[in-house]
């Protein structure tokens with residue numbers, strides 16, 4: 001049994017989860033913030049003459065709708081997304097790419113110069129960059145050699161100012177999924193937010209955490225239209241979380257963060273679920289084909305298991321291989337200077353033809 005003082009001390013040390021209270025996590029100035037009220041926020045009802053937002057009343061050189069500001073809360077997009085993902089509209093935030101979701105989360109919860117986030121390298125680079133921009137310290141607990149969470153290391157590293165842990169699963173650049181039970185340990189015991197970045201979830205054998213929102217008030221799940229959906233250019237990122245967390249994110253986002261063209265095209269794309277599923281199936285098949293063909297090449301030392309649309313491949317001389325591929329017009333990502341990825345290239349799964357070009361080029365290398 002913990003007495004109050006011991007429990008407080010332990011909580012400060014990050015060892016046990018007290019009753020989760022979002023109010024303790026949000027920055028004071030954000031709690032008090034009166035969000036910008038746009039013309040479209042203030043107007044409710046029916047009208048046909050819009051003289052409230054200083055738009056161009058004559059129209060635009062494009063279609064007639066582009067002279068108007070878009071829906072700040074993107075309700076139609078969220079409604080359609082909800083029918084696909086099964087997550088209610090009120091639990092959904094849309095960002096200008098998931099990169100904006102990362103930035104909004106850090107700005108909402110991390111007091112600059114005081115609070116910190118925890119990341120598990122090697123992982124996606126924007127968690128660190130967004131934290132640096134917002135002057136939030138970054139605690140790093142390396143993944144284990146088999147690229148899984150080091151739970152004792154995380155327990156030791158967190159302190160009372162750790163506001164969120166970023167978990168990437170499937171992880172970039174390693175490609176593997178993190179063990180669900182390990183993530184659940186964090187969700188059950190960490191008193192801050194556990195942000196699970198599922199950018200590559202559609203290529204994975206494992207199910208999303210998005211169906212567990214009701215169980216975990218400290219869970220944020222990020223997904224994106226940039227990968228499986230093939231819409232990186234539209235900049236549509238998703239965060240699923242409790243209504244309270246989504247409310248805070250909406251409060252601080254720029255009012256019109258998703259432009260009208262992206263909203264319209266995102267809606268249109270969501271009519272093509274079958275085509276997207278076909279692309280996912282083909283890319284997963286190509287991943288397995290590429291994996292077995294790469295394994296035949298003498299310069300390939302190891303190919304790591306992947307649940308994503310890329311492979312982390314250890315080769316004999318990574319920078320030489322990188323330069324050689326570039327000389328053939330093929331660009332991959334050199335990850336050889338990243339901790340735990342020494343000697344590795346990260347290769348996105350291409351079309352069948354592109355994968356053959358890659359294999360032919362690598363087999364020519366001496």
Ligand SMILES: Cc1ncc(COP(=O)(O)O)c(C=O)c1O
Pocket residue numbers: 096097098099100124168171172197199200223224225226232235236237
């Ligand atoms: C793990 C991970 N999260 C997020 C992103 C960024 O996604 P978006 O295009 O939605 O900003 C990437 C992009 O490569 C990524 O690898």
